Amino acid sequence: MAQARPGDAPLIHDLIGIGFGPSNVAMAIALSEHNARVGREEAVTAHFFEQQPRFGWHRGMLIDDATMQVSFLKDLVTLRNPASEYSFLCYLQSKGRLIDFINHKNLFPLRVEFHDYFEWAADKVDDMVSYGHEVVGVMPVVRDGAVEYLDVTVRSGEGLAVHRARNLVIGTGLRPLMPEGVERTDRVWHNSELLAKVDGLEGTSPSRFIVVGAGQSAAENVAYLHRRFPRAEVCAVFSRYGYSPADDSSFANRIFDPAAVDEFFTAPENVKRRLMDYHGNTNYSVVDIDLIDDLYRQMYQEKVVGTERLRFLNVSRLTGVKDTPDKVRATVTSLVTGEETLLDADVVVFATGYSPADPVGLLGEVADRCLRDDEGRVRVERDYRIATDPDLRCGIYLQGGTEHTHGITSSLLSNTAIRVGEILDSLLDRGLEPASGKARTVADGTGSTAR
Numbered sequence: 162m163a164q165a166r167p168g169d170a171p172l173i174h175d176l177i178g179i180g181f182g183p184s185n186v187a188m189a190i191a192l193s194e195h196n197a198r199v200g201r202e203e204a205v206t207a208h209f210f211e212q213q214p215r216f217g218w219h220r221g222m223l224i225d226d227a228t229m230q231v232s233f234l235k236d237l238v239t240l241r242n243p244a245s246e247y248s249f250l251c252y253l254q255s256k257g258r259l260i261d262f263i264n265h266k267n268l269f270p271l272r273v274e275f276h277d278y279f280e281w282a283a284d285k286v287d288d289m290v291s292y293g294h295e296v297v298g299v300m301p302v303v304r305d306g307a308v309e310y311l312d313v314t315v316r317s318g319e320g321l322a323v324h325r326a327r328n329l330v331i332g333t334g335l336r337p338l339m340p341e342g343v344e345r346t347d348r349v350w351h352n353s354e355l356l357a358k359v360d361g362l363e364g365t366s367p368s369r370f371i372v373v374g375a376g377q378s379a380a381e382n383v384a385y386l387h388r389r390f391p392r393a394e395v396c397a398v399f400s401r402y403g404y405s406p407a408d409d410s411s412f413a414n415r416i417f418d419p420a421a422v423d424e425f426f427t428a429p430e431n432v433k434r435r436l437m438d439y440h441g442n443t444n445y446s447v448v449d450i451d452l453i454d455d456l457y458r459q460m461y462q463e464k465v466v467g468t469e470r471l472r473f474l475n476v477s478r479l480t481g482v483k484d485t486p487d488k489v490r491a492t493v494t495s496l497v498t499g500e501e502t503l504l505d506a507d508v509v510v511f512a513t514g515y516s517p518a519d520p521v522g523l524l525g526e527v528a529d530r531c532l533r534d535d536e537g538r539v540r541v542e543r544d545y546r547i548a549t550d551p552d553l554r555c556g557i558y559l560q561g562g563t564e565h566t567h568g569i570t571s572s573l574l575s576n577t578a579i580r581v582g583e584i585l586d587s588l589l590d591r592g593l594e595p596a597s598g599k600a601r602t603v604a605d606g607t608g609s610t611a612r
């Protein structure tokens with residue numbers, strides 16, 4: 162990217178993106194396709210910062226046989242532009258697998274394959290991203306009492322640098338969620354780090370794993386550890402009676418449609434809540450039925466042959482976890498009888514979910530200009546722009562963290578292609594910097610960063 166020399170006025174971007182996961186890769190593609198269509202004057206200048214050293218999508222959970230929970234047609238582009246050269250089908254063609262994929266008759270590719278697709282797409286727009294760059298803060302640039310620009314502080318191997326933008330798009334994704342009071346250790350993991358941690362067990366012979374949780378990730382962890390360590394017992398602990406299947410039936414699936422975002426956005430608060438209650442089981446705390454069947458089949462087979470390694474401690478809660486010199490001691494409490502069982506394990510994996518990264522956490526004093534609803538949640542407009550006081554002239558767009566306003570697709574891939582198109586339209590409607598075309602210096606240099 163263009164760099165300001167020391168002493169230069171900062172370069173101004175129409176848009177700075179924070180994070181370069183699938184949401185912002187899709188954003189970069191939408192921008193790139195737009196810029197290829199229009200002249201220099203109408204081109205949007207943008208740059209993205211990603212803290213990881215290279216593209217990575219939930220690498221810790223790239224279990225070799227895990228599949229996507231979304232149709233490949235909901236890739237980074239197709240719903241917005243079915244003719245895009247960044248589609249999953251174009252990726253398959255470039256890899257020489259298009260015909261093999263078609264013969265497979267499968268809408269849900271392997272997760273490792275979709276990761277490869279994301280990486281391929283991210284590579285095609287890599288002139289728009291700096292990897293190994295973590296955004297650590299945002300400061301308002303005030304002119305005549307109004308916030309005209311935002312200064313984004315970025316930390317990299319070269320130290321701190323400040324980049325100026327008219328708009329931000331925050332796509333910082335999800336954070337692993339541990340139960341309150343439980344710290345991660347060498348033996349206490351969150352499933353998000355599964356594969357890296359498992360590699361660290363190479364050369365040891367663990368005898369027991371405990372996996373806490375009843376969602377898709379928990380079930381995948383149980384199946385994977387059971388397969389990978391053929392001499393170890395795997396205990397699944399959850400408060401439900403059994404795993405519940407994900408509702409992926411056609412009518413329910415419409416909750417992920419672009420039109421559902423419009424309806425959810427305009428619905429009254431009590432209807433929003435009801436919709437989440439009705440259809441939370443399309444996504445939350447549910448498991449693919451095929452995986453449920455596989456686990457049950459495995460458990461039953463072990464019962465028959467008398468080699469039980471797969472144990473399900475249902476209607477139970479893990480109420481204590483303590484590292485001992487060479488194990489971890491877990492207390493499992495039955496919710497039926499209150500009886501406590503002590504289990505010594507080599508590892509406890511918490512598959513206890515994720516929460517969206519706090520969307521305004523990075524905004525510093527700019528966050529004070531973001532409007533909140535009655536419940537203290539950030540208010541977001543239909544175009545994914547945070548509602549702010551009128552003196553903030555910049556747009557701060559959210560990709561994620563909008564479930565309370567835009568519905569269940571907020572943290573998912575289903576609507577990404579459409580969402581980035583809507584954000585782009587909003588940017589264009591609101592107008593770009595004059596002489597747009599590439600990052601450029603501030604003409605009069607009068608911008609001051611409020612401290």
Ligand SMILES: Cc1cc2nc3c(=O)[nH]c(=O)nc-3n(C[C@H](O)[C@H](O)[C@H](O)COP(=O)(O)OP(=O)(O)OC[C@H]3O[C@@H](n4cnc5c(N)ncnc54)[C@H](O)[C@@H]3O)c2cc1C
Binds near residue numbers: 210212231
């Ligand atoms: C194991 C797993 C499987 C999933 N499978 C599916 C699926 O099949 N279908 C589906 O629809 N959804 C799925 N999801 C949901 C998931 O949220 C989306 O797939 C997707 O990751 C959303 O993309 P994103 O870009 O918004 O967020 P992320 O993929 O989380 O990307 C955010 C990026 O921002 C970077 N970042 C964060 N903070 C900073 C900062 N301060 N500075 C710079 N960079 C930063 C992070 O390093 C990260 O690369 C899955 C989630 C998990 C955990």
